[in-house]
Every structure is written in C-alpha cells, then in structure tokens.
Amino acid sequence: MKKLILFAFIICSSAMAFGQSNMACCSKQSATKQFAMLANDKRFVMSHPQPKTIHFQSSIGKAITYSTPDGKTADAYEFKAKTPTNNYILVVHEFFGLNDFVKKESEEIYNDLGNVNIIDLDLYDGKVTADRTEAAKLMQEVKDDRAIAIIKGAIAYVGPKAHIATLGWCFGGGWSLQASLLAGNQAVACVMFYGMPEQDVNKLRTLHTDVLGNFGNQDAWINPKVVAKFAADMKTAGKKLYLHQYDAGHGFANPSSPSANSAAAADAYKNTIIFYKARLK
Numbered sequence: 001m002k003k004l005i006l007f008a009f010i011i012c013s014s015a016m017a018f019g020q021s022n023m024a025c026c027s028k029q030s031a032t033k034q035f036a037m038l039a040n041d042k043r044f045v046m047s048h049p050q051p052k053t054i055h056f057q058s059s060i061g062k063a064i065t066y067s068t069p070d071g072k073t074a075d076a077y078e079f080k081a082k083t084p085t086n087n088y089i090l091v092v093h094e095f096f097g098l099n100d101f102v103k104k105e106s107e108e109i110y111n112d113l114g115n116v117n118i119i120d121l122d123l124y125d126g127k128v129t130a131d132r133t134e135a136a137k138l139m140q141e142v143k144d145d146r147a148i149a150i151i152k153g154a155i156a157y158v159g160p161k162a163h164i165a166t167l168g169w170c171f172g173g174g175w176s177l178q179a180s181l182l183a184g185n186q187a188v189a190c191v192m193f194y195g196m197p198e199q200d201v202n203k204l205r206t207l208h209t210d211v212l213g214n215f216g217n218q219d220a221w222i223n224p225k226v227v228a229k230f231a232a233d234m235k236t237a238g239k240k241l242y243l244h245q246y247d248a249g250h251g252f253a254n255p256s257s258p259s260a261n262s263a264a265a266a267d268a269y270k271n272t273i274i275f276y277k278a279r280l281k
Contacts, residue, residue, distance in 0.1 A: 032144055035174050035196035038221055039136035048095050048132045051256035056100035058107055068153035070146065076154065077103055077120040079110040087116040087280040088158045089165045090151070090179050092172030094254065096135045097128030101254065112273050116280055121154055123147045123175060139171050151179045155186070165189035165276060169253060180209055189279040191272050194222045194250050197230035204237035211241050212275045214268040216248035216259065244271055
C-alpha cells in the first residue's frame with residue numbers, strides 16, 4: 001500500500017513538473033499546495049536564477065507589524081497614501097520572498113496610481129533569500145493555514161471600509177487570487193502574474209471582483225492549457241477574467257529571470273495600472 005501511495009504521488013508530481021493540467025491526480029490538493037509542489041521540479045527551481053542585486057531604500061515606505069487571527073503577528077511593508085483613502089492593494093511576493101524587487105515595484109505602482117495604500121505581505125514570515133534552492137524550500141514550507149492567517153490579519157488591519165485590490169507574481173500570483181477570495185465583498189480588483197489559478201468553481205463563485213491575469217504562453221508550468229481551464233472555470237462561475245497572454249516564459253515580468261521579457265512586462269504593467277485605476281477611485 002505504501003508503494004502504491006508513493007507511486008501515485010510521483011505520477012502526480014511528474015504531471016505538474018512537465019506543466020500538464022492533469023489536475024485530477026492532484027485534485028485533493030489546494031491550488032496553493034499544487035504550486036508549492038513545483039519546488040520538487042528541478043527545472044522549475046533552475047528557471048529562477050539568483051536575482052540581480054537591487055539596493056532599494058524607500059523614503060515613503062516603512063516596515064509594519066500587525067496581529068493575525070492565529071494569535072501571532074505578521075511583518076509587512078507599507079506605503080501609506082499621502083491623502084487618507086480607503087483604497088488598498090495587498091501585494092504578495094514571488095519565489096524569493098519579500099525582497100527589494102517587490103518593494104521597488106510596489107512603490108512604482110504607488111506613484112503611478114497616486115490614491116492608494118500598498119501593503120507588501122510576507123508569507124515567508126521574515127525569511128528572504130537570493131538562493132533558488134533555499135527559496136524552493138521556503139515556498140514548500142508555507143502552510144496554507146498560516147498564509148491565510150497572515151492575509152486575514154492584513155484584511156483586519158486595513159479595516160472593514162477598505163476597498164481591497166490584490167497583486168502577486170509566481171508564488172504570489174496564486175495567493176493574490178486567494179487573498180481576493182478571502183477579502184469577500186471588500187475585494188475590488190485582483191491581478192495575478194503567472195500564478196496557480198483556483199480550480200474549485202464553487203470557490204470562484206464566491207469571488208466579488210474581476211480578475212486580470214497575465215500569463216506566458218511559453219510557461220512550462222502555468223501553461224496555456226492550465227490558463228484555458230481557468231478561463232473556462234471563471235466563465236462557469238459567472239466571473240469576469242481579463243486575460244493577457246504573452247509570447248514569454250514564466251517570470252517574464254521579473255528582470256532577474258532568464259525569461260524576462262521587457263515588452264511583455266511593460267504591456268502587463270500598463271494594463272495593470274489601467275485595471276486598478278478603473279476600480280480604485
């Protein structure tokens with residue numbers, strides 16, 4: 001029996017490692033866990049080289065701590081609007097953790113929107129790395145219950161009157177969608193970059209916002225077949241998906257990625273700002 005269980009796990013992991021959308025094998029795994037399993041795929045890990053060193057020091061952002069419903073606290077990085085507003089974007093980092101790349105990107109969005117608070121969440125609980133093997137380990141160590149508590153704590157921190165948008169890349173792309181689901185009727189916009197979509201149509205039916213999805217057609221993992229299923233599931237759930245697919249690979253919006261594509265990244269960023277401006281008024 002143990003051999004059969006191990007064999008089934010290997011088959012399931014292999015299907016994801018080759019970017020297949022044969023999710024039936026892994027149907028009992030959450031979407032976030034399915035993405036975390038990619039840490040077992042050497043090709044996926046090797047596709048994330050050491051990030052370029054970015055020394056980013058913000059004059060407007062600051063580190064914050066807030067309470068989480070599991071009795072702990074969470075760390076985050078906040079950009080506070082110059083004029084008080086109930087508009088918030090909750091940002092979830094990618095593979096390497098809450099690093100300077102994420103903070104720099106958040107400040108750029110903050111400056112381009114002008115009427116928003118941005119909070120960079122830390123689902124790695126203070127751990128950040130430039131080593132891809134360590135990053136894969138950190139990604140696998142994230143427990144859904146703890147990540148959900150961190151997101152719920154952020155939602156409580158911004159308050160019941162907040163209009164909540166979300167954003168994330170890679171690991172954070174899937175969690176951006178989960179954060180919008182958790183935000184309930186406070187959710188006003190969700191942007192995800194090449195993250196694992198939610199595959200439970202009943203959960204998608206509870207979504208209160210449109211979704212902007214940015215994906216690469218050369219992505220070996222969140223591939224066009226996975227994206228097509230997401231589009232079909234969103235349609236079945238009666239939700240609006242604004243889909244942008246580029247001739248690019250996984251990580252195309254990260255300048256440190258071997259799949260970095262400046263044209264695709266610029267277009268995705270432009271569409272993200274337009275999407276937010278229409279919903280964060």
